[in-house]
Amino acid sequence: MAAYILVALISYLIGSISFSVIFTKKIAGFDVREKGSKNAGSTNVLRTAGKGVAALTLVCDILKGVVAVLIAKGIGELDNIEHIEYLIQVAAIAVVIGHTFPVFFKFKGGKGVATSLGIILLINWQIGLICLVFGVLLIVLSRMVSLGSVSAAILLPVLTLFITDNYVLAEGDYRIWGILLGIFVCWNHRTNIKRLLKGEENKLW
Secondary structure, eight states: OHHHHHHHHHHHHHHTOOHHHHHIIIIISSOGGGSTTOOOSHHHHHHHHOHHHHHHHHHHHHHHHHHHHHHHHHHHHHTTOSOHHHHHHHHHHHHHHHHHSOGGGTTOOOOSHHHHHHHHHHHBHHHHHHHHHHHHHHHHHHOOHHHHHHHHHHHHHHHHHHOOSOBSSOOSOOHHHHHHHHHHHHHHTHHHHHHHHHTOOOOOO
């Protein structure tokens, strides 16, 4: 139990490092949460601070998920945890929660898409690749990032039902994790979903 608590805490703190806020303050001279949609995510950084800062933010947010999951695997191996996949899933959820509610930035963070992508690609490259291609295709066709993000989040738990191999770090049952992560990402996009249903969602270009 101690290992699970430690992994959850470390992962949450890693997720709480809001690179969008750090980079926009240091590079662009403003807090991204005070501009555009006021969301601390890569899309709002792109709209308000430009491609370079957005790309840097995106890469670092993806790496947050990767680092948290790798740390969880390492702790599990050191502590001889029998089912490391459960420890990995705890880290995967905790780091996205930290990204959304960062303790270092007044609990005002992003929606967790980039961080989730890093996690999914590392846990199962096939599921991650399908979600990525599906999401990007919808973004290109609709010009709406939220549509691609929400659709990929809905697709994730479906894929965990049918794809039971290609798990990179540890084999196991990831269905509950897929459902929880998909629901959480969709919940983070609840205002976007309302605008999508009304046909009022902002387009990327």
